[in-house]
Amino acid sequence: MSQMSHDDIKRILEDMPYVQTLGIEPHFIDTKFTLILPYKRENIGNPTLPALHGGGIGGFMEVAAIAQIMLENPPKKNDARFPKPIGINIDYLRRGNPVLTYARAQIFKKGSRVANVRVRAWQDSFDTPIAALTGHFLLAKLHAENDDA
Amino acid sequence: MSTFIERLWEIGPQMISATPHAQELGIKFVAVDKNRATMSLPYNPALIGDKKTGVIHGGAVTTLLDQASGLAAMAGFNGLAPIATLSLRIDYMRAADPDTTIIGEAHCYKATKHVAFIRALAHDGDEEMPIATAQACFMITGPLIQMPDTNEAYTIDATQNASQDMSQKGKPS
Numbered sequence: 373m374s375q376m377s378h379d380d381i382k383r384i385l386e387d388m389p390y391v392q393t394l395g396i397e398p399h400f401i402d403t404k405f406t407l408i409l410p411y412k413r414e415n416i417g418n419p420t421l422p423a424l425h426g427g428g429i430g431g432f433m434e435v436a437a438i439a440q441i442m443l444e445n446p447p448k449k450n451d452a453r454f455p456k457p458i459g460i461n462i463d464y465l466r467r468g469n470p471v472l473t474y475a476r477a478q479i480f481k482k483g484s485r486v487a488n489v490r491v492r493a494w495q496d497s498f499d500t501p502i503a504a505l506t507g508h509f510l511l512a513k514l515h516a517e518n519d520d521a
Numbered sequence: 522m523s524t525f526i527e528r529l530w531e532i533g534p535q536m537i538s539a540t541p542h543a544q545e546l547g548i549k550f551v552a553v554d555k556n557r558a559t560m561s562l563p564y565n566p567a568l569i570g571d572k573k574t575g576v577i578h579g580g581a582v583t584t585l586l587d588q589a590s591g592l593a594a595m596a597g598f599n600g601l602a603p604i605a606t607l608s609l610r611i612d613y614m615r616a617a618d619p620d621t622t623i624i625g626e627a628h629c630y631k632a633t634k635h636v637a638f639i640r641a642l643a644h645d646g647d648e649e650m651p652i653a654t655a656q657a658c659f660m661i662t663g664p665l666i667q668m669p670d671t672n673e674a675y676t677i678d679a680t681q682n683a684s685q686d687m688s689q690k691g692k693p694s
Binding site for chain 2: 387388389390392393394413414415416417418419420424425426427428430431432434435453454456457458459460461462463464467
């Protein structure tokens with residue numbers, strides 16, 4: 373299966389100003405595609421604790437899902453369109469501390485039009501996730517055409 | 522003597538100004554009432570999810586609905602307490618039109634001692650044409666400061682304080 377390179381995915385994410393606003397960076401850690409959300413004050417939701425904003429963590433995981441679909445289904449042409457969220461479920465498991473956050477997504481099932489994706493966000497340890505997302509995403513036409521099935 | 526609703530009208534804008542991420546996105550307080558809260562997100566190019574369409578990223582809508590739902594949860598708990606989002610489900614019905622303000626309305630339809638159940642809606646002026654709907658659970662994470670003068674004052678306040686912005690929201694849905 374062909375995958376996008378780090379530069380390709382980085383370039384694609386540059387078409388998402390929201391990604392820059394949050395400060396999300398794409399990385400490959402142990403060859404696994406991982407998004408990193410460095411800590412910055414603008415992502416704080418509760419300054420007294422302090423804790424990251426739940427909406428920001430949700431948005432971060434949404435980006436991780438979209439990026440994973442793009443990564444595994446490279447668009448043939450340059451005019452790549454992003455998959456769109458249809459319905460997502462977010463579980464908040466632990467407080468988002470004011471430190472660096474990771475997110476990694478897994479495509480659970482991909483059909484011709486819709487993909488089911490699961491995302492885990494963690495900070496200190498992969499085994500103590502701070503949040504999880506599961507959702508269905510509508511694939512852009514180019515992705516759907518790439519589908520072998 | 523200030524009633525709980527009056528207190529919430531003070532807390533609503535404070536909640537936004539004290540939340541860096543709400544500031545960063547440009548979320549605005551609109552209104553608060555018994556069990557209900559409304560906030561808005563003016564169009565902001567920094568939140569675009571796809572440069573080709575100019576459509577706002579779903580994550581920003583998520584944050585708007587989370588923020589409005591949080592205030593609705595506070596209103597539903599009948600008191601002031603630190604709260605945390607337990608779960609948030611969002612269904613995206615359509616893309617938000619570029620250059621329009623998104624309105625997020627949240628309704629706490631049930632609150633138990635520790636958990637508030639919220640339904641929320643994002644639209645850009647017409648509730649019949651929703652951008653997204655949400656369902657959320659919030660939990661109290663610290664001591665609750667019960668507000669003294671509650672039920673009586675609600676009726677008075679709902680008509681006085683909030684009549685302009687929330688006139689049609691008084692009905693149970």
